[in-house]
Amino acid sequence: MATTTTTTLPRPPRASFNASQPPTSALPALPNSISSRASTQNLRKASLLPQTPRKVSGALQRPSTPSVPLLTDAKILTPRRAVSIASFPKPPRTGGGRIASLPPASSLSTCNLTAKDGNKPPSPSPAGSPKRGGVGLERSSSSPGVKTSKSKTISVGSLGSGFSGGASGTAYLSPPHSRSSSAQGSYSTNATTIDAGAGSGDELTVRGRTDEKSGEREGKGNVIVSVRVRPDANDSGGGGNSEWTIDGRDGKVGYGGKDGGIYEYDNVFGQNDNNSRVYDSCAKRLVRRVMEGYHGTVFAYGMTGTGKTFSMQGTTSSPGVIPLAITDIFSFIRETPHREFLLRVSYLEIYNERIHDLLATQPGGTGFTPLDQQTKGEEIKLREDAKRGVYATPLKEEIVQSPTQLLRVIARGDLARRTGSTQFNARSSRSHAVVQIVVESRDRIPGTTAGGGSMVDNRRAGITGGVRVSTLSLIDLAGSERAAENKERRTEGAHINRSLLTLGTVIARLSSVDKEGYGKDKDGNHLPYRDSKLTRLLQPALSGGSLVSILCTIALPPSQVSGAANATHIGETMNTLKFAARARNNIVSHAKKADESLAGGVDAGSRVLLERYRMEITELRAQLDSQKRKEGDDMRDREEREEREVERHSEQLLEIQLARTALKERIEHLNRLILSSKSSGVNSTRSSHLSGNNGHMSSLSIRSSTTTTHLARPFSTGSSASTAINGGSSSECADDDSTGEFGDGSATLAAQVRALQADVADKNRYIATLEKRLLQARRSSQSRASIGFSPPHKVPGIFGGGELVEEARVDILLREKDEEIVELRARLDDKERMVSALRSAARKRDVAEVGRRSKPSNDEGRRRKASGNSGGTAEEPEDGTF
Numbered sequence: 001m002a003t004t005t006t007t008t009l010p011r012p013p014r015a016s017f018n019a020s021q022p023p024t025s026a027l028p029a030l031p032n033s034i035s036s037r038a039s040t041q042n043l044r045k046a047s048l049l050p051q052t053p054r055k056v057s058g059a060l061q062r063p064s065t066p067s068v069p070l071l072t073d074a075k076i077l078t079p080r081r082a083v084s085i086a087s088f089p090k091p092p093r094t095g096g097g098r099i100a101s102l103p104p105a106s107s108l109s110t111c112n113l114t115a116k117d118g119n120k121p122p123s124p125s126p127a128g129s130p131k132r133g134g135v136g137l138e139r140s141s142s143s144p145g146v147k148t149s150k151s152k153t154i155s156v157g158s159l160g161s162g163f164s165g166g167a168s169g170t171a172y173l174s175p176p177h178s179r180s181s182s183a184q185g186s187y188s189t190n191a192t193t194i195d196a197g198a199g200s201g202d203e204l205t206v207r208g209r210t211d212e213k214s215g216e217r218e219g220k221g222n223v224i225v226s227v228r229v230r231p232d233a234n235d236s237g238g239g240g241n242s243e244w245t246i247d248g249r250d251g252k253v254g255y256g257g258k259d260g261g262i263y264e265y266d267n268v269f270g271q272n273d274n275n276s277r278v279y280d281s282c283a284k285r286l287v288r289r290v291m292e293g294y295h296g297t298v299f300a301y302g303m304t305g306t307g308k309t310f311s312m313q314g315t316t317s318s319p320g321v322i323p324l325a326i327t328d329i330f331s332f333i334r335e336t337p338h339r340e341f342l343l344r345v346s347y348l349e350i351y352n353e354r355i356h357d358l359l360a361t362q363p364g365g366t367g368f369t370p371l372d373q374q375t376k377g378e379e380i381k382l383r384e385d386a387k388r389g390v391y392a393t394p395l396k397e398e399i400v401q402s403p404t405q406l407l408r409v410i411a412r413g414d415l416a417r418r419t420g421s422t423q424f425n426a427r428s429s430r431s432h433a434v435v436q437i438v439v440e441s442r443d444r445i446p447g448t449t450a451g452g453g454s455m456v457d458n459r460r461a462g463i464t465g466g467v468r469v470s471t472l473s474l475i476d477l478a479g480s481e482r483a484a485e486n487k488e489r490r491t492e493g494a495h496i497n498r499s500l501l502t503l504g505t506v507i508a509r510l511s512s513v514d515k516e517g518y519g520k521d522k523d524g525n526h527l528p529y530r531d532s533k534l535t536r537l538l539q540p541a542l543s544g545g546s547l548v549s550i551l552c553t554i555a556l557p558p559s560q561v562s563g564a565a566n567a568t569h570i571g572e573t574m575n576t577l578k579f580a581a582r583a584r585n586n587i588v589s590h591a592k593k594a595d596e597s598l599a600g601g602v603d604a605g606s607r608v609l610l611e612r613y614r615m616e617i618t619e620l621r622a623q624l625d626s627q628k629r630k631e632g633d634d635m636r637d638r639e640e641r642e643e644r645e646v647e648r649h650s651e652q653l654l655e656i657q658l659a660r661t662a663l664k665e666r667i668e669h670l671n672r673l674i675l676s677s678k679s680s681g682v683n684s685t686r687s688s689h690l691s692g693n694n695g696h697m698s699s700l701s702i703r704s705s706t707t708t709t710h711l712a713r714p715f716s717t718g719s720s721a722s723t724a725i726n727g728g729s730s731s732e733c734a735d736d737d738s739t740g741e742f743g744d745g746s747a748t749l750a751a752q753v754r755a756l757q758a759d760v761a762d763k764n765r766y767i768a769t770l771e772k773r774l775l776q777a778r779r780s781s782q783s784r785a786s787i788g789f790s791p792p793h794k795v796p797g798i799f800g801g802g803e804l805v806e807e808a809r810v811d812i813l814l815r816e817k818d819e820e821i822v823e824l825r826a827r828l829d830d831k832e833r834m835v836s837a838l839r840s841a842a843r844k845r846d847v848a849e850v851g852r853r854s855k856p857s858n859d860e861g862r863r864r865k866a867s868g869n870s871g872g873t874a875e876e877p878e879d880g881t882f
């Protein structure tokens with residue numbers, strides 16, 4: 001048999017599965033054997049796969065039997081029924097069993113399977129026969145083994161007549177008892193009933209399941225069993241195996257050889273059925289139910305190399321059940337906005353009866369890691385409790401939020417999984433691998449956002465509804481293998497076979513377990529769930545707590561093999577078919593929607609993470625809110641403080657302004673004083689009156705500055721202006737003028753007046769300097785104020801202190817100015833005294849002059865005499881001697 005391992009999810013190629021773009025639409029058809037092989041070769045060239053060539057056993061020869069229209073006959077396989085699990089969990093269809101697009105029943109008659117006793121196929125059951133018709137395949141006994149009844153059970157001389165009776169509902173006999181499920185909206189899987197004779201292992205009775213009244217088979221309920229036939233890579237398509245019949249339309253597989261029989265399943269897929277079709281029929285509905293709150297288990301069972309991994313994982317171009325389920329899970333979440341979901345995933349493998357966490361181990365690199373180099377993590381134990389059933393612990397669970405993330409997690413686990421080369425599969429899975437996706441969901445509370453109140457809050461508020469937890473288990477079992485040359489393979493094979501045998505035994509004995517006694521058969525014996533880790537893990541599903549879909553894969557013996565190898569292959573294939581038939585018949589599901597837990601929110605150890613996370617989110621939100629409130633308060637405080645500072649600052653500016661204005665007024669007043677002293681001479685009464693009354697000065701300060709300008713003008717323009725201002729003192733002015741008109745005395749006085757004017761100019765300059773200093777003082781006060789203002793809360797008191805200092809400075813300045821004014825006034829008084837002294841001297845001179853003029857004769861006679869005697873020289877009295 002040619003090797004076509006490339007498309008099997010060899011771990012490296014699987015890692016390249018387009019995780020970022022999970023498939024959403026219809027998938028391309030499965031490549032036929034030729035293209036599959038071609039792609040395999042390409043992959044091998046690219047070193048993506050181990051180069052181990054698959055050996056074709058010499059013993060496996062094409063049987064010499066003539067070609068018969070095979071299972072692979074397109075006429076039979078292509079148009080297959082489209083309805084299978086689509087009705088999961090029911091409702092029962094009322095129409096015909098198969099879709100109309102199928103070929104006529106007569107096409108099936110080309111296969112001529114004949115029971116060994118040569119009996120003819122049974123005629124349709126008469127009306128009133130047992131509920132479900134049969135083709136003569138009957139339950140015979142109850143044992144793990146399966147036998148073909150030697151009675152007229154397999155008389156399928158014509159598959160057409162035998163199997164085409166689906167629509168008539170008469171082709172199969174009813175089983176002895178119907179195993180209806182009590183699940184909500186779910187139905188039993190009273191499919192083919194296989195009762196294996198105790199220990200005989202080869203006696204098989206298959207009962208049909210056609211309901212006469214409804215004209216359809218049951219079995220589209222909670223348990224779906226399907227068979228997929230792997231295409232023969234070496235078969236060019238012409239067929240070559242006449243003993244096998246694959247009827248995809250009616251869901252039957254028949255073997256016409258020794259110990260053969262015809263088996264009916266919910267779905268039978270041939271070589272033209274791709275992964276997408278397999279998923280749609282086997283798992284799509286189940287996945288949806290899981291999202292609604294049911295537990296669901298999908299597992300692939302079959303001999304090594306028959307396509308379990310290919311079906312479960314698929315390839316990049318043809319994704320399998322796992323990636324397609326992931327796509328549907330997230331589609332469901334998108335389509336269900338009224339509920340919120342939390343997904344967590346774990347991935348374990350059972351290898352040589354030990355459980356390993358595939359997510360806890362770090363695979364060695366990105367490619368394939370040889371088995372002996374793979375490091376495995378901590379051994380996982382199985383535990384059981386009433387709430388969770390059987391579960392593995394400690395097991396890493398990762399919370400995932402997108403299909404890409406989930407696919408990546410699983411791809412990581414795939415890399416860590418044990419694989420090895422077997423006779424039939426270069427990249428054989430040597431362990432049972434279990435992907436478990438836990439789905440938590442709950443209704444969103446109306447009127448709240450996704451992060452609405454916690455469950456505890458909701459309960460307090462009287463809002464009911466809790467978190468529902470359901471689990472989807474996707475299991476790729478290791479393939480059974482009879483003979484292995486390699487010791488390691490033999491050890492693995494022994495463990496694999498033992499666990500698969502236990503699984504078969506449990507399933508076989510399930511038929512005798514009543515609805516209440518999950519763990520015991522009708523004789524009170526415990527079912528051997530504990531004999532293997534696999535059955536222990538599957539116990540909840542097999543006991544009826546879960547929806548179940550089993551995909552059994554087979555590969556028909558290659559036409560070129562014969563002899564012992566061929567017999568072995570046929571034996572393995574028949575075992576798979578019997579296992580599938582038994583599972584379909586015996587597994588009863590009572591799956592119910594999981595309860596919505598209300599206790600999760602208060603139980604710290606609860607598994608209900610969704611609620612725990614929601615509570616955490618609520619708490620964090622509350623913390624965030626209180627922090628925001630605090631920050632808001634701080635901000636408000638700061639703003640208020642700043643406002644207060646601004647107010648204080650403007651008040652201070654106002655005060656400075658006032659102080660400045662007062663100073664200016666004083667300066668103006670000083671100017672006026674100076675003018676007064678210059679223009680009006682001694683005017684001490686008025687000046688003292690002005691200077692001694694600050695309140696009066698303040699009132700004067702209200703005068704416009706133009707007054708100041710007019711006041712200043714006399715200094716530059718002379719006395720005429722001064723006259724205009726001091727109009728009331730004309731006599732004094734006249735005094736001044738007259739003083740200047742007289743001889744030496746007047747000239748001296750004028751000089752003194754000029755000196756005084758120069759002094760006044762000095763004073764004016766000084767006043768200007770004072771004004772400048774005042775301006776500087778104001779500026780520095782402003783800058784100090786702004787420094788104190790910028791971080792008021794960080795430099796406490798600086799502003800208030802600055803204010804005080806400023807006030808003190810202004811006081812000092814005012815005091816200085818007052819002192820200067822007093823000093824100036826004293827100087828002015830001195831000047832005035834000097835002026836009056838000069839005036840009084842001038843007056844004395846004037847008096848003396850008048851006296852002299854009043855005695856002219858005496859003086860004349862004396863002058864004449866003197867002139868006669870001495871030439872007329874006159875003696876001046878001593879001027880300026882006063």
Ligand SMILES: Nc1ncnc2c1ncn2[C@@H]1O[C@H](COP(=O)(O)OP(=O)(O)OP(=O)(O)O)[C@@H](O)[C@H]1O
Nearest residue numbers: 004005006007008305306307308309310428429479
């Ligand atoms: N339906 C199919 N169409 C095309 N190729 C297939 C199909 N089924 C299986 N194959 C190919 O057959 C080979 C073996 O398949 P796979 O590894 O899936 O078998 P298996 O049952 O998982 O084996 P094992 O139990 O050893 O792991 C792979 O190369 C795979 O690509």
